Amino acid sequence: MRVRSSFFASFCLVLEVLSVALFLRGFFPVPVKSSFSSKSKLSPNLSKVPDPIFKRVVIVLIDALREDFVFGPNGRKYMPYTRHLVERGSTHSFVAKARPPTVTMPRIKALTTGSIPGFIDVVMNLNSPALLEDNLIWQAKMAGKRMVFYGDDTWVKLFPKHFMEYDGTTSFFVSDYTEVDNNVTRHLDNTLKRDDWDILILHYLGLDHIGHISGPHSSLIQPKLMEMDDILKKIHGSLILKETEGALPYLLVLCGDHGMSETGSHGGSSAHEVNTPLVLISPAFKRKVGMEKPPTIEQVDLTPTLALGLGLPISQNSVGRLIQPVVEEASLRDQLRFLHLNGHQLSCLLKDSMPAYEKEEGYEQFRVAEKSHGNWLKLVVEGNTSEVLNNMGKKVLKQYLEALRVMSAALSKQMGKYDMYSMVVGVVLVFQLLLLLLLAMPEALSGASEVDLPVSSALLSLPFYLLCLLLFSVHMLVCTSAESACYFCSLPWGLVFGAVALSSALLCILHVTCATKKNSRSPLFPSPSRASGGGWSLSELDILLLAGTAGHTLSLSASSFVEEEHQVWYFLLNTLCLVVFQDVCRKYFRERSANIGVIGCSEDKDCLPPSKEGYAVASPLTDLGVTGADSERWLALATPLLTLACCRLLRSLNQTGVQWVHLPDLGHWLNSSEHKTVLSLLAAMSLALIYFLVQRRCSWVSKIALALGLLGVYSYRAAVGNVVLPWQHSGGNMSKGTMKARFVYVFILGIFFTGSKDLLRSQVITADARLKSRGLWEIYSGVVLLVALLFRAHNLPVLCCCLLVQSLMAQFIWKKLHYDAAQTTIMHYWFGQAFFYFQGNSNSIATVDISVGFVGLESYVEAPAVFLTALSTYAGPLLWASHLICYLSSENRSSVAVGHGCYCLALLRSVPAAAYVVLVTALRYHLFIWSVFSPKLLYESMHTLLTAAICLFFTTMEQSRSSSRP
C-alpha cells in the first residue's frame, strides 16, 4: 500500500498520541478520593467524636530518620535516651513504612491527610501550594486547637494561617546542617515553658542535609543524632514536669518522614528509604520491660490515631487504620467506638472509590462487625457485665481490626502505584511507531514523497495471526494475575484487541520493511536533509541539526537539563544562527571568488573599516561595484546577526527555569507601575510592526480586519489596565475588557473565515496556487491576531520578533540559500522550541498562565478556557509551524515540500517523546520525579498532541494540492 508521507506521518503521530495517553494513564493513577475530598464541601460531622485521650501532642519529626538509627544496633550509641525510653519507658514503638516517592512534601501530605497522594495530585496542586484536602491540621484548627510549628517551611506553605506561631526554615542550603536545626531549637525553651498551645510540631532538617552531603555512615551522623536525642530528652522532661494529676496525659511522637538510602539520598523505594521509626511516648501507655522487635505499620496509620487521640474527626481521604495498642488502655466500649469510627470512614472512602464496593471482602467484614457491635452494645446498655460479654466484645474488636486491615489494604493498593502494564504497552507502541517512522525515512523524503507500506502482505501472513494470539494470551495472563488495578485490563475487549492487532501488525510491517531494505541493500539512514540530493556528504549545518536534535534528546535524562531546557534551546539556536551566518558568508564569498582573480588580493588593498564581525563584512565591502544586488547581500548577511540580537533581547525579557529565575528581567521591569508608559509605547510599536509584517500578503478585507483587530487588542490591554491610552485618565475603573476582547474575537473569526473561503475556493473551483497560499497566509494572520490578544503586554515584543525573524529568514536565508524542506523544518522546530521559552514558559506547571482562559469570558467556562490556555502556552511552536506550512506551500516550492515538512515534524516530535517516555519509566523512583520529570512529561505529551493536530492540517493541505493538480 502506497501512502503519501504526510498522511503516513500524521497517522503515526496520532497513534503515538494515543499510546502516550495510555502511558500517562498508567503513570498517573487516578487518586482515591472521597466525594467530599475538598474541605469546602465538607459536611458538618454527623456522628459526635469521642472525647480526646491526650491533652497535648508534641510531634518531633526528624527528616530522613532511618529506622536503624533508633532501633538498630547503633541506636544505643546514637540516641541513648530515646533507646532507653523505647526499652524501659511507657512507650510504643513501631517501624512505619513510608510509601514512595520518599520525598518530604508528599510525606508531609501523607502524614497529615492519611492518604497516599497520587502523582497527578502533586501536578494538579502545583499552582496552589496550600493543601486543599481534608487534613489533620485543618481539623485541629477547626476544633480550636492551638498549634505551634517550627521547622521546614514546607509546612508553612501547605498550611497557611493554620499555626498560631511558626518559624519556617528553608531547606535551600543543603550544605548547612547546624543552622537549620538551631533555628528550630532556639524557640524550644520559651515554648515549652508556656501553656498556651495544644499541638507542637518540630521538623528538623539537619539529618537529611547530612545524608545528602556525606551519607548515613558519616561521622557527622552521631553528633547530630545525639543532639536530637538531647532535644527529645528536654521536651520529655518538660512535659513530665507539666504533668498534673487528673488531667489528660501528653503524647510525644518521634517520627521520620522518610529514610535514607545507603548513599544518603532518598526518593526511591529501598528498604532503608522506606522504613522510618515511630516512637509514641505517653504516661497513658504501659511500661515496657525490654526491647522487643517493633511491629511494622504504615506511615499513614499515624493520622487516624492522632485524630482520634485528639478527639478530632478522621480526615476523609485517610487510608490509615487506628494503631490499636495506643488505645488499648481505654475501656472496651471506647476502643470499639474508635474502631467503628475508623471503619466507617474507610468504608465511606471505599464506597466512593470503587464501583463494586459491596463485593469487597473488607466491606462485608465491616458490616458483620458493625452488626455484632450493635448487639454487644445493646447488651451492655441493658446492664449485663458478665465474662461472656467481655469475650464477645474482644471478638468484635478482632473482627473490626481484620476488617480495617483488609479495607485499608484494598484502598492503598489502588494508589501510589505505577500501573506498569499500561506503561509498558504504551512504551512498546510508541517505539514501534518511531521505528516505523525511522525505517521509512529514505522513502518518505524521496522525490515522490510516498511510503510503501507492506500492509496487506503483513496482515495476510501467518506470523501476524500468531503474534495476535500470543499477545492476546499474554494480556490474559497478565490481567488475571495482576494484583493491583490495571487500566489497560479494564478497557473494553474491542479496544484491547485493536491495540494487540496494531502492535502485531506494526511488528510484521517492521519485519517486512527491514527484510526488503536488507535485500535492496540501500542505506537505511541517509541524512534526512540530503535524501533528495543523494550522497553522504554532510554540511556543517546538517551536522549541527542532527547532533543538536540527538543532543537535546540525551539532555532530557538530567534533571537540571530538564529544568533549564530553555538554556539548551537558546544555545542550539545561537549556534544555528552562527552556522547559517557562516553559510551565508561562504555563499557570497564563493560567488565572489571568480572575481578575485581579476581584482587580485594583495594585502595592501583591504584596508577594512573596523567591524566586529571580522571577515563577514569584509566580503561585500571589497567588491562594491561588482553586483547590483548589493543591498540584498547586506540584508542576507545582517539577517542571522539580527536574529542573534533578537534572541539575546528576548532571552532577557523573561527569566525562566529554576536556577536563574530570580534574576531581574526586562519583563518585571516593564510590568512595574512606574514603567507603564514605556510598556505602552513598546506594545503599540510591536502591534504596529506586527501589522506591517503580516498584512503584506493578505487580501484587503483581512487587512482591514487585522488593523481593527490589533487596535482592539491595544484597547483591550488598556481596559484591563496593562497599558495606558493617551486620552484615558488614570481612573480607577478597571473593567475586565470583555467586550473589547469579544470585538477582537469577531475579527479573528472573520479572518479565519476569509482564509478558509480562499482555501476552499482554491481547492474546489480553481486550482490556483496563489489563492491557496493567500488563504494559508490569512489563516496564519488569524493565529497571529489571536496570539496578540492572548499574550500579555510585555510579551508582545516576543510575537513581533517572531514575525520579524520569520519574514527575514524566509526572504533572505531559506529561499536564497536553497535549504531543502527537511532542513527548513528542523530550523522551524528549533525556533518554535526557543520561542516557547522566550515567552516565559518553563518545564514546571507553575508557569502556565491560567489568566488567559478568562480573556473575553465573563466567568470560567472550561472548554474555551482550556483551549485558550493551551493555545497561548504553545503559541511559539504553533506560530512557527503555521509559518512553516505557509512557507513550504508558497508557489515556487516543489510540490512534495509539504509532505517532507510534515514527515520531519512528526519525526522530530516522536524522537524526544519516545525517549522521554522510556526515561521516565526508568527514573520512576528518582528523587525529582514529581517535581521535575512528571511536569515535563505532561508538557511533552501536550506538545505531541499539538504536533499531531498540526500534521493533520499539513495533510489536508497537501491533499488539496495533489487533488487540484491537473
Place this chain on the structure above:
Amino acid sequence: MSVNVGWVQAFDLARHHVYGIQVDLTRPLSSIMWDQEIRQMASSHAIMASGVFMATVVPAVLVPGFSVYGTHLLWLYSVAGAVAVVNITLFWLLGVSSPTKKHTITYKVSRLVRSCLYLLLSCLFFHTVVILYGAPLLETALETFSLAVLLTSLTTLRCVCVLGPNVQAWIRVFSRHGAMSVWDTSLQMVVGCSVVGAWLGAFPIPLDWDRPWQVWPVSCSLGAVIGYLTGLIVAPAWIHWHRKHLTYKIK
C-alpha cells in the same frame, strides 16, 4: 629533555626551510619533505602544549594561593600570555607566515599595528558572541572579556602568526577546501578544536552540582584550553595519517 630536542630540531628546520616551504608545496611532495614538515609541526606543537602546562605549574609554585578555580582569571591570563609568547616566538622563528616583499620600516609598523587592531577586534567579537550566547551583559563583563582574550590568544593570534594580518587569507583558509599548506590545515584544526571546546564547556553550567568549575567562565575557558591542547595533538597526527590523500592547490 624531549622538549629541548624538539626545540633545536624545529629551530634548525626553520633555518633550512624559511624560504623553501611555499615553493615546495606547489610541486608533488616527496615523503621526506612531508615527514620533515610534520615533525616540525609536532615539535612546535609540543612546545606550545608545554607552554600551557608551564603557565599552570609555574604560577602555582610562585604565587601563594594560586589555583585554577580559585584564582581563575590569573590562571587564564597566564595561559593566554604563555600561548601568545610561545606562538609569536615560534612562528617568527619558523617563518611560516608568507614572506613579505617589502622590508620598509613603515610597512612593518603598519603590519604590526594592523595585527594588534585585529586582535583587539577579535576580542570584541568573541565578547559579543559570548554575550549573544547568554552571558550577563554587565555583571560579569570582566570574566566574559577575559574569556574573549583567552579565545583570541588561542585562535586569532595563531591566524595572525600563520597568515599575517590578512583577512582575505583568513577567509580563504576557513572556507571549504581552502587550506593551501600543512600549516593551514593545522590552523583549521587547532582553531576549530578550541572553539568547539569552549562551546562544549558551556554545557555543564546549568547542572546543579555546585562545583567550583561550573562558575562562569571556568568551564568554558577550561574547555577552550583542553580543546586547544587536543587540537595541538590531533593536527599533526591527522596530517600524518592522511598525508597520502592531502593535496594542496597552487596558491
